[in-house]
Amino acid sequence: xxxxxxxxxxxxxxxxxxxxxxxxxxxxxxxxxxxxxxxxxxxxxxxxxxxxxxxxxxxxxxxxxxxxxxxxxxxxxxxxxxxxxxxxxxxxxxxxxxxxxx
Amino acid sequence: xxxxxxxxxxxxxxxxxxxxxxxxxxxxxxxxxxxxxxxxxxxxxxxxxxxxxxxxxxxxxxxxxxxxxxxxxxxxxxxxxxxxxxxxxxxxxxxxxxxxxxxxxxxxxxxxxxxxxxxxxxxxxxxxxxxxxxxxxxxxxxxxxxx
Numbered sequence: 124x125x126x127x128x129x130x131x132x133x134x135x136x137x138x139x140x141x142x143x144x145x146x147x148x149x150x151x152x153x154x155x156x157x158x159x160x161x162x163x164x165x166x167x168x169x170x171x172x173x174x175x176x177x178x179x180x181x182x183x184x185x186x187x188x189x190x191x192x193x194x195x196x197x198x199x200x201x202x203x204x205x206x207x208x209x210x211x212x213x214x215x216x217x218x219x220x221x222x223x224x225x
Numbered sequence: 226x227x228x229x230x231x232x233x234x235x236x237x238x239x240x241x242x243x244x245x246x247x248x249x250x251x252x253x254x255x256x257x258x259x260x261x262x263x264x265x266x267x268x269x270x271x272x273x274x275x276x277x278x279x280x281x282x283x284x285x286x287x288x289x290x291x292x293x294x295x296x297x298x299x300x301x302x303x304x305x306x307x308x309x310x311x312x313x314x315x316x317x318x319x320x321x322x323x324x325x326x327x328x329x330x331x332x333x334x335x336x337x338x339x340x341x342x343x344x345x346x347x348x349x350x351x352x353x354x355x356x357x358x359x360x361x362x363x364x365x366x367x368x369x370x371x372x
Binding site for chain 1: 271272274275277287289291292309310313314326327328329330331332333334335355
C-alpha cells in the first residue's frame, strides 16, 4: 500500500493526521477551504447540526467543489471516525461523505 | 486569528489580523514560542466549535482535540475551563450566558496552534475565516486587538 492509503491504515493514526494536514494545507490551505465550501452548500444555518442535516437531505443536489480531491475526502472521513463528536455534526458529515465517495 | 491566553487564574482573548513571525508571538512583552507538536501538524490538532447564543453571537469556544493529543489535560486544570461530554472536550465561555448547542457544531479545524512562554503560560490560536461578519464582530467585543 502506498500514498495516503498507507497513512490511513490501522496503526498509523498520527501519520494519518499529518498526511491529512499536509494535504489539506497544501497550496495555502486550498483543500481546507474547499472542504468548508462543500459542507456549507445549501445550509441556512451553516454551523449547526441542522445545517449538516440539510446538507445530507439535499445530497442529490450537492456538488463537490472543483479542486477538492478524493484523497482529502477519504482522509477527512477516516479522521472523523477517530475523534469525538460533541453534538453530532461529524456523524452527519460522515453520512454525506459515504454517499459522495461511493 | 483568535488568540486565547491561558493564565493561572484567568484567560484573555486577543485578535491579531496577521501573524508576521509565525514561530513566536509576543503579548505584553512576554514571548511565546510555538509548540513543536502543533507546528508539525500544521495547526491541525483537532476540531473546534464556536459556542453561539444565537445565529449572530459567539460567546465561547469548545475544543475537540484528537485523543492522543495532550492538550485536554493541559487545559482542564484551569478553573475557568469546563470539561464536557465525558471530559473529551473543553469549553471556555466568554460571558455568563448560555449557548445554543444546536448552533454550535462547526467542527472547524484550521490555524489551531499552541504557544508556550518561559513562565508556563499558554496561547492557543484559532482560525476565524469561517465566521460571518456578525459573528466576528460579536467575538471582537471580547478581544484586545493586537497590532
